[in-house]
Amino acid sequence: MKNLLLLFCTAFLIVSCGSSSGTKSIKAESIDPEEYASTITSDELKTMLYTYASDEFEGRNTGEKGQKLAVEYLKGQYKSMTVPTPLGDDDYFQEVPLEKHKVAEGNLTINGNDYLNFEDLVVLAAPYSINMSIDDIVYVGFGIDDDNYSDYKNIDVKGKFVLAKAGEPRDADGNFITSGKTDNTKWTNGRQSISSKREAATENGAKGLIFINNEQFSKYAPYYQSQAASGSTGRLSLKSNTDGMIMILANEDLGKEIYASIAKNNTPKLIETAINFDIENKSETIISENVVAYIKGSEKPDEIVVISAHLDHEGIKNGEIYNGADDDGSGTVAILEIAEAFKTAEKAGHGPKRSILFLHVTGEEKGLLGSRHYTDNDPIFPLENTVADLNIDMIGRTDPKRTTGTRNYIYLIGSDKLSTELHHISEEANTKYVNMELDYTFNDDNDPNRFYYRSDHYNFAKHNIPVIFYFNGTHADYHKPTDTPDKIQYDLLETRTRLVFYTAWEVANRAERIVVDKATE
Template identity: 65%
Template sequence: MKTTFKILAATLLMVSCGSSNQNTKKQAENKPPADPTEYGNTITSDELKEMLYTYASDEFEGRETGEPGQKKAVNYLKEQYMKMGIPSPLSGDDYFQEVPLQKQKSPEAMLKVKGTSFEQFTDFLILGSVETETMDMSNIVYVGYGIDAENYSNYSGLDVKGKIVLAKSGEPKNEDGTYVTTGTSEETKWSSGRGSLSSKRDAAKENGAKALFYLEPALFERYANYYRAVAESGQAGRISLKSNESSTLFMMINEDLAKALFANINDDDQPKNIGSSVTLDIKSQSEQVESENVVAFIRGTEKPDEILVISAHLDHEGVKDGKVYNGADDDGSGTVAILEIAEAFKTAADNGDGPKRSILFLHVTGEEKGLLGSRHYSDNDPIFPLKNTVADLNIDMIGRTDPKRTGGDRNYIYLIGSDKLSTELHELSEAMNTKYTNIELDYKYNDENDPNRFYYRSDHYNFAKNNIPVIFYFNGTHDDYHQPTDTPDKIEYDLLENRTRLVFYTAWEVANRDARLIVDKAETESE
């Protein structure tokens, strides 16, 4: 769905004229600037609790993407915005941005290397969504560890566009035992685990590879058993975002197949062209999934074309083995926080204190499936141009405490990404906290090389990758994370209230400051 901006502008003008006229009148009367605490104090633990006990109830069936529970969730959100009188940026009472998804069953696949056949689930796995196609290639490029970092790259000097690349797991070390990409002994996003899979997949994609064949002995058997069981059950597997653009095929392979492609793979780390010939036939087995983001909008009084986004994901894990995964913290807490923030801004607007910049309240779908709703917004259908988006404040799990966090105040919040693109946003965030909420700001996970990869694992990332300043608000994981025991009775509502107020005050300042945030740390290319 592509939004027609002329229709959008006319609609926004009509729905916002009352608020704008009130502000004009107030300015004419030379009234002093509004006190944001008047509106921040409307954010209360009682209201957050009331909404969350509904939103994270069994009635919503775990809000799995594309399932009936998710439909109940999006309709609940729409109803809340309509009750508050906050309009949609779309036409009429349409609060839903359609997100085209597909549910991928294990594809049928046949693979030959130099005429020798290899078996799916025994020798190779196809990860991610695929299209029906045939590859017949004789020039495979070996890229060693498949790393492409600023100070170390296996792709340097190689042309891999449109080709199959072969890589192996791990990361080389310096003579002192530290990893080459960081110079530390801590695990990196390239060295091991699930994080290395996505890092090396992304490196292959960014260098234009047609496919990545990846040797990962430590994970292959576990993944193979899972994908074989899914295929034999006849169930659909991964949900992905439909796209008209070609993507890089990602295949995990075992050692037999790796050695058939390059016999010295375990001993030779040097990238090079290798002479293997590969024939791969894939038949996709996908089906369409209907899902949607929920969007609501308050138009700015002075700088309406500049947009502040406040985001959280509306989905969770659904029902498994008859148990509802309620997702009260993940991310019911962020969802109800946005509703309270929206209500506070609407109250301000009704009193003639509407924000100078426009605010988009964005509830995204498919976060648990791979940040799909936010990626659709950023990559396919930004309702407002990304160049006009001043920041994204993303809320994902702010209702609990981290049991692994030793020392410090229980009244804390992990902040991720605040200083990555805009020094001003980081300083503004700290100033608002000092002035209004006095929360202990913890930057423990504010590191792109953190093995947990939290910087890459929530919806803010799809804005950050487009050089839009972000803050990710997060309380850390706990024993109930992605379990049916993540229920609303375990939320610490006093913390949820104070953290929600912090986001509100930060949003207030971003929306009302005279100058747009300066992006002084923009990346020229993705890492």
């Protein structure tokens, strides 16, 4: 009887322990994100977007009044949701120092002869004002530095000004030596040749570049002169912490004054000449802001999942406000709703295992400036700890050129380019929760639109951080004042926002960090 009783008690304990363990396992696995996704609603998205894309925000042009109102609005939303900032205290703003370029004034005196702004030269880049003289310049032929041909191979240009001319050498069959083909390359292709030769000079340590190109000078000079006369400001760029390089575009007369044999001689050499540079940089420094908020991970807080969208748009042009409801007001309010969903989960005791960074970047329309500042200059969290970036840029409309399939779709770009796992997670999350049509049309490496390189996720991807870019495609109101909140399809905006949330949920809560199996050099 004792043995029977002992056996019974033992069996009871085993069953009880097994049952207890099983209950914990089921409880851990039964967390249903649909409960939290239900907080993402078309009504809330609509209410926020009608404010965010209103005339009051003046098109949210980077560095201007409307953009300042926008970042304060976002800060207020996060504070009302009690979603904290990773910067501490009440600081939701990551400052992004920018330079607003105005046309520089430049004059050169060469061997006693004066060469004037707009008549003989234009200053394309002048990070600082200078008045200096040099007694030599390095002639670098075509100014090319390529695997198959380099003008910099046997000459030191560090800290010096260099002189380069337009074009590139051909072989006996008329093919360009750099490519082996007759088609123009980046060294000969118009504006691209300017940036390519500037980059080559910069990478070899040159202090400045005088580029002789009659064709491009005839286009740039009148445009720069009109801009200077009107007092217009030009492009924005990230303010460099270094001096940067001076670049001057000039005509052939100036080139011949420096080196009489420039047209015939392609061999790099040191040229003794007396040049006085008098350049005035008229640009100004402005400060813009990325907005950052986050939810700290419960188990792996040092691993970060970024959800990003750009907060800026085109501002006011010719008296018309470019509201940017779809581009990218839709992505901006989507992140706010996703943050609310994660915060609701956290309050219920089901916060994400990994940390979530909600990143609203500035200056996307000016060249992905805010995201580049975050990744290249000032990552708040180490890039090596960043698991993925889910980037949302235009998810409130439909593409009129998409003639097959239903309206219940989203274009996905980049999901499989760096991590096979991320792609599978994305597909599975969609099948399990949303069941939209995932359209990979623009994910093709040969896509002529090159959308993969045109939104903020790319600044993460170039650092081998897996990305997904969510996109509805362009439409007739793209980058026009008619991109207004009344044209947003809010049911689609809700569904697409939930898809991003579900994907982020899966990435943040899986046992192992996703693997980067397709890293680029």
